Amino acid sequence: MALVDIWDYVRASGDRRLRQQGYVQSGMGIMERYRKAAGFWAPHLENNRRGMQRIVDQFGEQRGGTLLILGVGRLLDVPWEQIFPLFERIVLLDADYCVVPYIERLISISREKNIPKPVFEIGDLTASVVDTAAWAEHAIHAARSPVAAAEELARGFDQAATPQAPWARAYSDVRMVVSTNLISQLGYYPRRHVQSEFRKRFDQSFEKYDKAATSLEKYFDRVRARHIFDMASQKSAWAYSSGDINVVTYQLSGRLTQNLLTEAVPPNAGVTLNDKGEPVFKWPVEILERNDPLNGQKVRELWPHGSALSVEKWVWHIVPEGAEAKYRDKGRIHIVEAWTRKPG
Secondary structure, three states, X not given: OOHHHHHHHHXXXXXXXXXXXXXXXXXXXXXXXXXXXXXXXXXXHHHHHHHHHHHHHHHOOOOOOEEEXXXXXXXXXXXXXXXXXXXXXXXXXXXXXXXXXHHHHHHHOOOOOOOOOOEEEEOOOOOOHHHHHHHHHHHHXXXXXXXXXXXXHHHHHHHOOOOOXXXXXXXXXXXXXXXXXXXXXXXXXXXXXXXXXXXXXHOOOHHHOHHHHHHHHHHHHHHHHHHHHHHHOOOOOEEEEEEEEEEEEEEEOOOOOOOHHHOOOOHHHHEEEOOOOOEEEOOOEEEEEEEOOOOOOOHHHHOOOOOOEEEEEEEEEEEOOOOOHHHOXXXXXXXXXXXXXXXX
8 A cells, every 4th residue: 555645644634524434435445456456447437538528529629617426436447637717616526535635646747737726625515424323332332232222213214315415506607517437336334334333333244134234225226326316407517427236246266376467468458348248357257246237227217218328337346356356267357338428
């Protein structure tokens, strides 16, 4: 892990709940994983960059308006030097306040001198999940038993609102709104926080309590639907949203080498999709597990009826087998879906 990342983490300050719930540390984790497997990530990152570039190519020489990037991360998949100068205002939103010094350093050494000074909005860009996870933590520790806690959590998750995000009404001149690698993550850290607090309090698995666990997932369904609706509400803006719709864990078979990082990265990071949307690997593999990070939701159905949409799909080889201690004898790919919506 780079010392500058650690320094950013140590000196970062802001809403303490963001650190407690894992958002701040997540950025360091992303960079650490990327640095280990940059070549395997490259096709995924380039696909996102290409999708955004196609949008701004429609602008011609016209400059102005606001660019919103939701869940900015480390700008790994954003062609920021090419697109930032086309806007009058750049608004970067994230729950990790370490993105601020990182991106400021990035821009300061850029040769592109026409980049507007970014506006950072650090916090919960759903205006919902951080508060809900904090409430759940309190309910868990106030309950006398795991059964009582699960009942209270189920009631709370069923009633949890998903209000309009402040960013969705803050700017009247939004020209482009971007959300990459985010929609499946909107529930990831709140879920993990609830599960962790429940286990620490009662030494039991939260998932054992089906009603509470189901209520939590239905709440995240509403969060994701609200996220896409808020993007779509920017009617005069182009919208670009990408995210994983399927997670596949695999294991290499019939090979002596079990660390793909020791080999040259093949085209498309070694995985493509066939006509049925199934992954096709360069190597013989055994599929160990499949997971749906969207709980059965279809992103197409979240966009308002009549939206002018185009879609692409590809594979993100996020963890090649052997790249990490947890993945010494297996690897993981994400099947990604990207949606572009024209204004109107």
